[in-house]
Amino acid sequence: MIQEFKDFIAKGNVMDMAVGIIIGAAFTAIVTSLVGDLINPIIALFTGGIxxxxxxxxxxxxxxxxxxxxxxxxxxxxxxxxxxxxxxxxxxxxxxxxxxxxxxxxxxxxxxxxEEPAAEEPAGPSELDVLLEIRDALKKG
Structure with a gap:
């Protein structure tokens, strides 16, 4: 039973959950302070402190x-x-x-x-196109 408990604790999910709970508690304190100390006074200013x-x-x-x-x-x-x-x-x-x-x-x-890929430079004529142009130029000339 102790080995099962050790295996359970060693699993990543339990550790992730523990970290989440700790961060959640800290986050709760931040949000509570934000609302109570910053937002509520602004609302009270507009509502006359109701x-x-x-x-x-x-x-x-x-x-x-x-x-x-x-x-x-x-x-x-x-x-x-x-x-x-x-x-x-x-x-x-x-x-x-x-x-x-x-x-x-x-x-x-x-x-x-x-990241956006760099703009591709337009490809020049292929090797076959160049050879065909040279052939055609030689036939004319």
Missing amino acids: DFSGWFYTLDGSEHASLAAAQEAGAPVFAIGNFIMAVINFLIIAFVVFLLVKMVNRIKAAAEQP
């Missing part, structure tokens, strides 16, 4: 000053604002990832394109 996370309803009808206060009091809370913010953040992140993937694909395609 924050939906304060929209909530207590299912038992009790009144609370904030979502945190309602959750701390143990009230059953329908936090619609958090859900809306999660959807908005998802759409922004999905769009940013789409743009990044599109850019990477464009760079890959440019790198994979074979």
Whole structure:
């Protein structure tokens, strides 16, 4: 069983997957920072800083000053604002990832394109054509 485990770990697919997961985690941090630190402030500038996370309803009808206060009091809370913010953040992140993937694909395609062959010089007359011309010139002359 230990040998089977060693064989499994030694396979390239497992190592590729591990590298992919590690790079994916790092990529997630980059995209999250891009969205949270750069894109969301720009959107907040245009929307007047609307924050939906304060929209909530207590299912038992009790009144609370904030979502945190309602959750701390143990009230059953329908936090619609958090859900809306999660959807908005998802759409922004999905769009940013789409743009990044599109850019990477464009760079890959440019790198994979074979170099254009040098323009071929027009081929001159073949050896047979030259010999025929010489023969015809000798017949005339």
